[in-house]
Amino acid sequence: MIRAWNNENQFHRRRFRLGVYFMLPTVLILLIVLAYPILASLVLSSQKIIIASDGIRGTFLGFDNYTRLLGNELFQQALFRSIYFTLVEVVCVVSLGLLVALLLDTPSGRHAFFRVVLLVPWALAPVANAVLWKWIYNANYGVLNWIVVGLGFVERNVVWLGRPWLALNMILVADIWKSVPFIALLLLAGLQNIPNYLYRAAKLDGANTWQTFVHVTLPGLKTPLVISCVLQSIWALKVFDLIYVLTKGSPADSTVLLNYLAWRETFSNLDIGYGAAIADVLFLLMFLLALAYIRALRPRKRSANRG
Amino acid sequence: MTSYAFRRRLSRNFTRFCLAVFVCICLGPVLWAIVTSFLPLSAMTSTPPDLNPLNATLENYVEVFDTSRGLLSGLINSLIIALFTSAIALTLGAMAAYALARLNMPGSTPLLLVILATQMFPAIVIVIPLFLVMSRIDLIDKHIGLIVVYLSFVLPIVIWILKGFFEGIPLELERAAAVDGASPLQVFRHVILPISLPPLFATGVFAFIESWNEFFFAIILTRIHVKTAPIAIAEFSGQYQTLYGQMLASAVLASLPVVVLAIIFRKFILEGFVEGAVKA
Numbered sequence: 001m002i003r004a005w006n007n008e009n010q011f012h013r014r015r016f017r018l019g020v021y022f023m024l025p026t027v028l029i030l031l032i033v034l035a036y037p038i039l040a041s042l043v044l045s046s047q048k049i050i051i052a053s054d055g056i057r058g059t060f061l062g063f064d065n066y067t068r069l070l071g072n073e074l075f076q077q078a079l080f081r082s083i084y085f086t087l088v089e090v091v092c093v094v095s096l097g098l099l100v101a102l103l104l105d106t107p108s109g110r111h112a113f114f115r116v117v118l119l120v121p122w123a124l125a126p127v128a129n130a131v132l133w134k135w136i137y138n139a140n141y142g143v144l145n146w147i148v149v150g151l152g153f154v155e156r157n158v159v160w161l162g163r164p165w166l167a168l169n170m171i172l173v174a175d176i177w178k179s180v181p182f183i184a185l186l187l188l189a190g191l192q193n194i195p196n197y198l199y200r201a202a203k204l205d206g207a208n209t210w211q212t213f214v215h216v217t218l219p220g221l222k223t224p225l226v227i228s229c230v231l232q233s234i235w236a237l238k239v240f241d242l243i244y245v246l247t248k249g250s251p252a253d254s255t256v257l258l259n260y261l262a263w264r265e266t267f268s269n270l271d272i273g274y275g276a277a278i279a280d281v282l283f284l285l286m287f288l289l290a291l292a293y294i295r296a297l298r299p300r301k302r303s304a305n306r307g
Numbered sequence: 308m309t310s311y312a313f314r315r316r317l318s319r320n321f322t323r324f325c326l327a328v329f330v331c332i333c334l335g336p337v338l339w340a341i342v343t344s345f346l347p348l349s350a351m352t353s354t355p356p357d358l359n360p361l362n363a364t365l366e367n368y369v370e371v372f373d374t375s376r377g378l379l380s381g382l383i384n385s386l387i388i389a390l391f392t393s394a395i396a397l398t399l400g401a402m403a404a405y406a407l408a409r410l411n412m413p414g415s416t417p418l419l420l421v422i423l424a425t426q427m428f429p430a431i432v433i434v435i436p437l438f439l440v441m442s443r444i445d446l447i448d449k450h451i452g453l454i455v456v457y458l459s460f461v462l463p464i465v466i467w468i469l470k471g472f473f474e475g476i477p478l479e480l481e482r483a484a485a486v487d488g489a490s491p492l493q494v495f496r497h498v499i500l501p502i503s504l505p506p507l508f509a510t511g512v513f514a515f516i517e518s519w520n521e522f523f524f525a526i527i528l529t530r531i532h533v534k535t536a537p538i539a540i541a542e543f544s545g546q547y548q549t550l551y552g553q554m555l556a557s558a559v560l561a562s563l564p565v566v567v568l569a570i571i572f573r574k575f576i577l578e579g580f581v582e583g584a585v586k587a
Contacts (some may be wrong), residue, residue, distance in 0.1 A: 011485055012411055019410025019489040026403035026462060033433065033459035034425055040436035056439060100398040103329060106322050114326065115577065116570050117333045123569035124337070125520040125535040128558035132340045132546055135551055141352045143339055158554045169574050175337070185577060241522045245541055267527060272435060279431040285506075294420055 038283070039278050049272035058273070065277035073175050074253060075261065085172060085237040092176045094228050099128070099185030104184070105191050115185075130245035133174035134259075137161055146198040148298040155262060161247050164254030170253060179235065183228045190224030191217070226296040229255065234289050258282050344368070344555035347435065351552060367552035373544075378557045380537030385519050385561070387450055388535060392457040393514035397507060399458075401402030405495060407466065407471035409481070418471070422463045422558050426516060438527055448530040456524050459513045468513075472506045473499065508574035516565045536561040 045065050047058035069075050096273050100118070103109050121129070135161040145157040161167045191282045194217065220227075240259050243249060249256040249264065256264070259282060266275025326381055343351055347364050350357040371378045407415045437456060438447070446452035476499065483496045500507070522537040527537065543554035569576060 011482070015491045016412075017411045018495070019406035022402035022406035022410065023412060026466070028401065029455070029458055029462065030422075030425070030504045031484065033437065033456060034428070037436040038428070039435035040439075041432045044435060056443075076390060103322065103325050108319065108322050108394055109326055112573075115329070115573060117330050118441075119569045119573055119576070120337055120566055123516065124562050125522075125537055125558075127520075127522050127540050130408050131558040134549070135343065135555060136336060138551070141356070141551075143356070148356055152434055170481075172313055181333070187576070190517055191511075207461050212475060224534040238429055241537075241541075242525045244526070251524065258566060259429060259431055263523075263527075266431075266435055267438075272439070275431075276435050279435060281430045284430045286427050286429055287424075290342075290424045293427070294423065 015056055015226045018297050020024060041279060041283070044273055044276035045280050047273045051272075061273065065274050068274065069277050069281070074256065077253070078256050078258050078261045079281075081168060081254075081256070082237060085168065085239070085257060086233050088172055089179070090232045092172075093179045093232050093281050095226065095231055096190060097187050097228065098225075100180060100184035100218075101187035101191055103189055116182045118184060120283040122176050122185075124178065126178070126241040127245060129174065129178045130242045131179075133170075133242075134246055137170055149264075159303070162251055164251055167251060168255050169240075172244055174237055174246070175236070176243055179232060183232060187221060187224050190221045194220035223296060227269060227293060230289050230293040230296060234286055234293075237289075317563075340555050341559055344552060345558050346552065346554055361584060362468060365558035368560070371553045371557045376539070376553070376557075377534055378536065378539045379540065380538040381534050382561065384450070384533050385536040386454050386464050387565070388457065388533075389515045389518040391450070391454045392518040393511045394462055395454065396458055396461040396465045396514050397511045400462050400510075401469055401500070401507060403462075403504070404466045404469035408470045410491070419467075422466055425463045426460070430460075434524060434527050438541065441528065443451070448533050450533055453528055453533060453535075453567065457518045457521060459524050461517055464517070465510050465514055466507055468510050469503075469506065506575070509572050512572050513576065516568060518581060519565055 016079045023077075044058070046061055046063070047062075048061050050057050050059070062248065104114050106117070136142050137163065139145065139157055140157040142160070144160065148154050149157060157165075174191065198216045199218065203218050207215065221294060237257075238259055240263065243255055243260045247255045249260060258278060262275050262278035262282060264275075265271045265278060269275075320338065342358070343356070344367055345363045345365070347362060347366060348357070350359070350362045370376070379455050406412050407419060415470070434456075441447050441452050446455075480498060481494050484498050485491070489497065514571075520537065521535070522541070525535045525538055526541075534542075536557075539555065540557045543557055
């Protein structure tokens, strides 16, 4: 009895020691490439950074970068546009993703071919996606103008990326096209986790298609839907490649979103402390979203433990 | 009864119509890009586009491989960086995932939440300090610099996925090996790793796709020598003129390997990543 207990104890002790060695390299790398930069970014945002020939010097400013930021019109516009972009993207991607998931859950939609089709936009490199839409939107030779002029919606070619609101919305379309597949697959996995007896019970109770959708499908999809919304808002706030390739922020800075603004202030205008302050605002927004994600995951875990 | 059968046929045809629209929307833009990448400039720029298959040419593809265009070296750089990133992430990630899943690490739940949260950090926050440090120690425009930075987002995903897999292996299997006198390290190497080869390989593919496609870090942390394929593509859409044919040809070339990988490993992507995001 005692020997068995000793063996058990030794088994766990030796495994624990190996575990420490196994964790060390990962913890070390994550400290260097994640923890240090995040802390350093907070410090940088309180400084004015001057790049001189003999190195980089910082002067302490306190919260000056942040107060400058809040009073800056371009920052306010970028913040507003980022929020608009994120809201529209989440609503469109999640509702279209749900439609696609429902479509692929029908008897004729279950064929593996449709899932392969769905993976194509998802796997495409973001830059390749941007390039693709740049060609489609081209004002002179783009296929989009050819279609809308041919169908008689407009009389003359539209400069899709040349007008402020229009350009932002065209970037949204390109991003939505690329983002729907992942969310659709996520919701499809959620649909398949809804137990079949619930549908049978609904049918026995005489529920029609719409009632079944509202009272069985939607409640069953609650967690995947919340997770989709959170993940998609995080990804929408990060959008960069599309802006870089399609407009570089033009026309008249109307497609400058927060992430792009932080990059431009830091690496084009070399206003490093100010850029870091913008990055930290973005970080705060995403941190709140990350907390929401973790909260959304938790109830599921508890019920799994119970079962 | 007839009306019921009719309604069912109607709804089935409606579903088929929706599926057709869905396929067109998903593949249309991609097919359009592929088709036009084979057209000479004159055919691309005529209205309506001149799609005569007799005009098809490989000239865009030949031109993108001109060494001055940087696509060839970009593809090679991307390959080197993606291979090393996935190999390192897989080795270290498998060790960490096993420790978190099985080796009684204290505080493994908060640590996992931290790992999950790192997925949501905006890259811009970490790239500014990293850029300053890396310029000081001369790691800008070096393969190793980009590989280390890519570990910041690849390593957490690898740990997250593999941990789920390791937890599914019966503990009795490990206990049996321990009773036979195997040390914990031997159990890991000779019992756990061999039966985990399929998920390890597929996770590696995912890490490869992620680092192959990455653009944001690459544009900040490379200059000339280590330009990756996405940067080479973006450069075709230049400030003064855009070489549409070559831009599309290079995008097709750089996307082909990852799209093919994703389709081959779709079963794993669907089960591992998509469902992994929902189940904690």
